[in-house]
Amino acid sequence: MSVAKVIEISAESPEGFEAAIRNGMKQASKTVENIKGAWISEQKLKIENGQIAAYRVDMRVTFVLQ
Amino acid sequence: MSVAKVIEISAESPEGFEAAIRNGMKQASKTVENIKGAWISEQKLKIENGQIAAYRVDMRVTFVLQ
Amino acid sequence: MSVAKVIEISAESPEGFEAAIRNGMKQASKTVENIKGAWISEQKLKIENGQIAAYRVDMRVTFVLQ
Amino acid sequence: MSVAKVIEISAESPEGFEAAIRNGMKQASKTVENIKGAWISEQKLKIENGQIAAYRVDMRVTFVLQ
Amino acid sequence: MSVAKVIEISAESPEGFEAAIRNGMKQASKTVENIKGAWISEQKLKIENGQIAAYRVDMRVTFVLQ
Amino acid sequence: MSVAKVIEISAESPEGFEAAIRNGMKQASKTVENIKGAWISEQKLKIENGQIAAYRVDMRVTFVLQ
Amino acid sequence: MSVAKVIEISAESPEGFEAAIRNGMKQASKTVENIKGAWISEQKLKIENGQIAAYRVDMRVTFVLQ
Amino acid sequence: MSVAKVIEISAESPEGFEAAIRNGMKQASKTVENIKGAWISEQKLKIENGQIAAYRVDMRVTFVLQ
Amino acid sequence: MSVAKVIEISAESPEGFEAAIRNGMKQASKTVENIKGAWISEQKLKIENGQIAAYRVDMRVTFVLQ
Amino acid sequence: MSVAKVIEISAESPEGFEAAIRNGMKQASKTVENIKGAWISEQKLKIENGQIAAYRVDMRVTFVLQ
Amino acid sequence: MSVAKVIEISAESPEGFEAAIRNGMKQASKTVENIKGAWISEQKLKIENGQIAAYRVDMRVTFVLQ
Amino acid sequence: MSVAKVIEISAESPEGFEAAIRNGMKQASKTVENIKGAWISEQKLKIENGQIAAYRVDMRVTFVLQ
Numbered sequence: 001m002s003v004a005k006v007i008e009i010s011a012e013s014p015e016g017f018e019a020a021i022r023n024g025m026k027q028a029s030k031t032v033e034n035i036k037g038a039w040i041s042e043q044k045l046k047i048e049n050g051q052i053a054a055y056r057v058d059m060r061v062t063f064v065l066q
Numbered sequence: 067m068s069v070a071k072v073i074e075i076s077a078e079s080p081e082g083f084e085a086a087i088r089n090g091m092k093q094a095s096k097t098v099e100n101i102k103g104a105w106i107s108e109q110k111l112k113i114e115n116g117q118i119a120a121y122r123v124d125m126r127v128t129f130v131l132q
Numbered sequence: 133m134s135v136a137k138v139i140e141i142s143a144e145s146p147e148g149f150e151a152a153i154r155n156g157m158k159q160a161s162k163t164v165e166n167i168k169g170a171w172i173s174e175q176k177l178k179i180e181n182g183q184i185a186a187y188r189v190d191m192r193v194t195f196v197l198q
Numbered sequence: 199m200s201v202a203k204v205i206e207i208s209a210e211s212p213e214g215f216e217a218a219i220r221n222g223m224k225q226a227s228k229t230v231e232n233i234k235g236a237w238i239s240e241q242k243l244k245i246e247n248g249q250i251a252a253y254r255v256d257m258r259v260t261f262v263l264q
Numbered sequence: 265m266s267v268a269k270v271i272e273i274s275a276e277s278p279e280g281f282e283a284a285i286r287n288g289m290k291q292a293s294k295t296v297e298n299i300k301g302a303w304i305s306e307q308k309l310k311i312e313n314g315q316i317a318a319y320r321v322d323m324r325v326t327f328v329l330q
Numbered sequence: 331m332s333v334a335k336v337i338e339i340s341a342e343s344p345e346g347f348e349a350a351i352r353n354g355m356k357q358a359s360k361t362v363e364n365i366k367g368a369w370i371s372e373q374k375l376k377i378e379n380g381q382i383a384a385y386r387v388d389m390r391v392t393f394v395l396q
Numbered sequence: 397m398s399v400a401k402v403i404e405i406s407a408e409s410p411e412g413f414e415a416a417i418r419n420g421m422k423q424a425s426k427t428v429e430n431i432k433g434a435w436i437s438e439q440k441l442k443i444e445n446g447q448i449a450a451y452r453v454d455m456r457v458t459f460v461l462q
Numbered sequence: 463m464s465v466a467k468v469i470e471i472s473a474e475s476p477e478g479f480e481a482a483i484r485n486g487m488k489q490a491s492k493t494v495e496n497i498k499g500a501w502i503s504e505q506k507l508k509i510e511n512g513q514i515a516a517y518r519v520d521m522r523v524t525f526v527l528q
Numbered sequence: 529m530s531v532a533k534v535i536e537i538s539a540e541s542p543e544g545f546e547a548a549i550r551n552g553m554k555q556a557s558k559t560v561e562n563i564k565g566a567w568i569s570e571q572k573l574k575i576e577n578g579q580i581a582a583y584r585v586d587m588r589v590t591f592v593l594q
Numbered sequence: 595m596s597v598a599k600v601i602e603i604s605a606e607s608p609e610g611f612e613a614a615i616r617n618g619m620k621q622a623s624k625t626v627e628n629i630k631g632a633w634i635s636e637q638k639l640k641i642e643n644g645q646i647a648a649y650r651v652d653m654r655v656t657f658v659l660q
Numbered sequence: 661m662s663v664a665k666v667i668e669i670s671a672e673s674p675e676g677f678e679a680a681i682r683n684g685m686k687q688a689s690k691t692v693e694n695i696k697g698a699w700i701s702e703q704k705l706k707i708e709n710g711q712i713a714a715y716r717v718d719m720r721v722t723f724v725l726q
Numbered sequence: 727m728s729v730a731k732v733i734e735i736s737a738e739s740p741e742g743f744e745a746a747i748r749n750g751m752k753q754a755s756k757t758v759e760n761i762k763g764a765w766i767s768e769q770k771l772k773i774e775n776g777q778i779a780a781y782r783v784d785m786r787v788t789f790v791l792q
Contacts, residue, residue, distance in 0.1 A: 003291040006272035008072035018742055027069040029776040040769040043700040050689040074270035082150055084214055093267040095248040106241040109172040116161040135357040138338035140402035159399040175238040182227040201489040204470035206666035225663040280546055282346055293380040304373040307568040314557040333423040336404035348544055359578040370571040412612055425512040436505040439634040446623040465687040468668035491644040502637040531753040534734035536600035555597040602732035621729040703766040710755040
């Protein structure tokens with residue numbers, strides 16, 4: 001028997017989408033144990049003065065309940 | 067670096083959709099800090115004896131993790 | 133045992149979305165009994181001469197079969 | 199023969215969704231003529247200090263090409 | 265006034281989808297009170313050596329906030 | 331030449347999803363003739379006191395017009 | 397005040413999609429008055445012996461309630 | 463390097479869907495240069511007195527920015 | 529490094545959805561090796577004389593390329 | 595017991611959508627036996643020098659495994 | 661009061677998705693002022709001779725009307 | 727006349743999404759000729775011990791039938 005739970009997080013970074021993903025996963029693993037996986041549900045850009053100020057990624061994170 | 071989390075709530079009111087939204091946001095802000103925004107995912111009606119008994123709103127609420 | 137049926141209606145009003153919803157529910161309850169609920173599937177505007185001439189709401193209405 | 203074009207706008211107001219819709223339609227009708235209709239694609243809230251700071255509506259606006 | 269919250273869980277069982285659903289609901293009711301309902305968002309199979317090793321169900325579970 | 335019509339029903343049973351489906355089809359065949367098929371659009375659970383009180387199935391039922 | 401209802405029909409013809417549409421509209425207008433419009437939700441083919449035996453169209457038909 | 467833009471148009475004709483498409487493309491190519499392609503997002507019918515008065519097609523048109 | 533491929537199958541049985549799933553998986557594992565999993569994309573019923581003649585399941589089956 | 599498989603093809607023709615469909619079905623029936631049906635998932639246009647150069651249709655084709 | 665407009669662009673680069681995104685944003689900011697953000701709606705690859713010839717990104721770009 | 731076929735693959739890499747994409751395209755081009763393009767349908771992460779163990783990409787790959 002196995003039960004998992006899904007939370008939804010949104011993370012950003014000025015460097016790129018994969019840096020935003022690593023930020024989000026680092027933060028998620030501080031409050032939640034046994035993360036199994038994640039999937040990307042949205043990728044966005046924040047623009048300031050015509051420049052990309054931040055890359056933002058919405059993720060659904062799955063972790064196992066013990 | 068910024069990480070946000072999303073929860074999903076469902077609120078209702080006999081008065082209308084915007085009253086239901088205000089109910090839901092008041093309740094959400096009691097248990098969660100740093101709410102940044104919300105978006106409406108569904109609007110429903112509960113009918114009793116041919117009358118609108120309640121307006122119900124499903125919302126996804128975003129708040130910043132500190 | 134319980135069986136419900138769903139019909140789809142579309143109602144409009146010059147006053148606003150909730151007035152359109154009340155129009156639709158009033159009309160639906162004339163021809164159908166035992167309505168339990170409804171959910172809003174679309175909200176539209178009809179524009180004439182740059183003014184909002186009507187607010188239109190598409191709803192899916194659920195009623196119990198006896 | 200009739201050809202219409204669709205643009206997508208996003209409008210907000212501190213008062214409510216229908217006020218945001220009227221703001222958006224007023225602004226759209228300044229730059230575009232012959233608007234026929236619009237439909238609501240998303241409804242959002244901007245929250246500041248636990249209060250609803252703005253109601254935001256994304257709309258797709260249809261106008262006739264002449 | 266009524267406010268509900270939605271969580272998303274994923275449960276599995278070697279016996280079938282309804283056994284997986286019962287596993288998930290049992291586990292969810294240990295950590296969350298006042299569950300009102302749930303809906304099935306996805307049904308999957310885990311295959312090992314050409315055999316169905318597990319039936320997996322993703323569910324969205326609704327419970328009332330008090 | 332062949333024309334079919336689609337209705338949407340929702341049925342429930344305390345025993346399981348397939349029992350709910352059979353309830354719905356029995357009820358549908360009392361008021362509608364020449365049913366050709368159906369497809370499952372949603373599967374839900376009604377929970378009372380932490381127990382599954384009912385399995386609910388939303389179906390779209392197709393029947394031939396004569 | 398204006399209220400419309402939507403039904404869903406499915407029609408086919410061996411000649412092509414527009415012939416199937418005309419069949420469906422003819423049949424629908426026999427049982428329902430005041431049809432305002434329709435939109436195509438699906439287009440399918442029935443194949444027999446490697447040949448297209450029928451073109452099938454699923455339509456949602458809107459008519460005004462009086 | 464290549465950048466394209468997408469606009470959304472809606473065209474109609476009393477003759478059929480492909481005539482509506484040709485109308486839309488003719489009109490679009492008067493105001494926009496370098497159209498590369500289009501895809502059909504919706505097909506609708508306008509009905510008057512039980513007759514098909516117009517075939518309407520919603521299209522998303524892609525053109526290259528120079 | 530790991531690469532998987534997805535095929536889509538549709539299976540039916542007169543006994544129920546899980547019997548249809550087992551039929552489909554048995555048949556799929558005859559022509560394809562290294563199946564890892566599957567997910568259910570649609571559940572349908574075939575009706576004859578008011579009785580459920582077959583339960584049909586559409587599945588997407590994933591297998592590892594070697 | 596019956597098991598079917600689904601493949602996805604994309605066909606085009608300079609003449610129109612139904613000609614593209616016939617092209618695709620002819621080609622599919624050369625490599626695959628026992629085709630039962632197909633459904634249209636997308637309709638596109640290829641434009642060259644402001645003219646419709648090709649009508650393209652994406653189809654999902656179902657055939658029975660023996 | 662605030663009103664924003666959304667346009668849809670498609671950009672490509674031989675180097676990768678983020679290079680394509682930067683190309684698209686550079687081009688968009690030449691013709692449109694006050695860009696606030698963008699979100700990625702599709703990511704595609706153009707293949708030539710078995711090699712990735714271009715990475716293509718479809719984006720929806722939001723800018724404020726003044 | 728031109729007919730293309732679509733297959734769906736899933737590839738992963740410990741390095742990042744674009745490395746996973748290149749793995750998948752290399753593997754696909756070994757068994758299939760005349761690949762024209764691909765589009766990304768899902769991006770996932772496999773997590774082990776709180777670390778990103780693999781980046782996974784689901785792709786739909788299009789190739790021309792000859």
